[in-house]
Amino acid sequence: MSKETFRNTELIQASLKKRYAREKRFQLYGQLAVLAGFAFLFILLFDIVSKGTPAFTQKYLLVDVHFSADKLGVAPGAGEEELSRANYSGVIKASLREMFPDVSSRSDKRRLYRMVSIGAEYDLRDQVLSDPGLIGQRKDVWLLAHSEAASYLKGQVSRESPEAERRVKDVQMDWLDQLRDDGRTRSAFNTLFFLEGDSREPELAGIRAALQGSFFTLLVTFLLAFPVGVFAAVYLEEFAPRNRITDLIEININNLAAVPSIVFGLLGLAVFINFFELPRSAPLVGGIVLSLMTLPTIIITSRAAIQAVSPSIREAALGVGASKLQTVFHHVLPVAMPGILTGSIIGMAQALGESAPLLMIGMVAFIMDSPASVTDPATVLPVQIFLWADSPERGFTEKTSAAIMVLMGFLILMNALAIYLRKRFETK
Incomplete structure (x- = not known):
């Protein structure tokens, strides 16, 4: 083999090595691009699923409700129209005060009432309309929790964060802990999310x-x-x-x-x-x-x-x-x-x-x-x-x-x- 032929062979081999190296680098770049795309997609999906999964569950509080005719503001033997306009909100508030008799200040009472959703009074109304015999009785009723109380029960709010930076205050956390220890909280599938329309209240909003x-x-x-x-x-x-x-x-x-x-x-x-x-x-x-x-x-x-x-x-x-x-x-x-x-x-x-x-x-x-x-x-x-x-x-x-x-x-x-x-x- 002549020197010129040997030199050309060396040049060809060196060129082939560079070509193969470029091909490997290109394949590596492509693999990295695919992995980066999957990584970003995984991060996006994980963020959406982790934040959205709690919305498919709803929290309820077991409240000892006294269906007092005086609190409801109805007369004995009231008709359906009068029962539909009764003061169910007042009954819920009175029942919560009876469960937590130590609550005395006006601000704490507002916080106590805020643990229950505004939709709870409509649930009570439906129960009374379907069974008017409840008037005058006392019954444990599962009432829909407010979204703020539910966020604490779901573990989305921590006591470690400053109280001024969260809507669920320490006293509300104490009440919710007491209810949870007494077995008066539960989780259920959020059917309202699929059966109701939009609402100003997050716990009542649906699609x-x-x-x-x-x-x-x-x-x-x-x-x-x-x-x-x-x-x-x-x-x-x-x-x-x-x-x-x-x-x-x-x-x-x-x-x-x-x-x-x-x-x-x-x-x-x-x-x-x-x-x-x-x-x-x-x-x-x-x-x-x-x-x-x-x-x-x-x-x-x-x-x-x-x-x-x-x-x-x-x-x-x-x-x-x-x-x-x-x-x-x-x-x-x-x-x-x-x-x-x-x-x-x-x-x-x-x-x-x-x-x-x-x-x-x-x-x-x-x-x-x-x-x-x-x-x-x-x-x-x-x-x-x-x-x-x-x-x-x-x-x-x-x-x-x-x-x-x-x-x-x-x-x-x-x-x-x-x-x-x-x-x-x-x-x-």
Whole structure:
């Protein structure tokens, strides 16, 4: 081997070593990027779950309630109307004072009363209305604890923190410890979170109205966006002539997919509410706005699915005498349907998580009652999360995280449904 050949071999080997080293470094960078992404995702999910899990449990206090007719302010043999207007709050306060007779100052009494939720008096009312014979009797009743008292019972508030920096004072902690030692506290699944609407009190706030508002909004979105988006994709891909007009339409569809969602909210405010005078804060308007936002995604994914259909299917259908319309609807669309459904469900999942356009059309209102139709005032789950996140009470912090968990669960289910439908249609 000549010296020149040996030198070239050494140069090649050195170059190969550098190339292999660069490839290993690149793989290492990629692995680190993946690990960093999973780490951030894990931290985010852990933070949400750790904060939101306590919201699925509710604390109750066992109170010895004396259903005194004098305290209730009702006469013997009172009717249903009089019983529904009785002073149940006064009965609860009197019962708490009897359980803690040492409480004498006005400020301590207010703290004592604050351990029980304002919703407890409505629970007592329902019990008396269902059994008027309770009047004059004494009975142990489980009453819903206030969110501040519940936060201490759940271990979210510590005595170690300065008293001035927490709402649960030392004397309230002593009372709650006494009740817990006497077996007068319990935990139960928080059904109110799923069965009630929004409330000013954290322990009474729920997501039922927001869930129904999201359902009606997504229903309007799907009924408008899916047929319009699929038919537009079919026309542009199969029937539209190739000229400057169709090129301009395609460019605008791609541009609309990148428009910020809040712009669609401004469009809905200006056109559908101010011009057409549709009801404000209604799922009808919200669904129309979200359908406009979702249309580009459905059209683009549907066109991609139609393009992926093998040309031989079209040629075979046309070869046996099928018309262009029959070829598209009997052969092309069934094959492209898995991709169309996947894109549509992903677009709907994107619409489910949007809040900015709905804030612009007034779906940020305080809604306690569940909507019965698409024209009733409503809110949606992302907006409900936004409202709770802006509340200063600690009880709304866990409700915010719990609502995020519910929203993420729906998004996961929608994506899982897209995968299932894709696999099912592909098998067919």
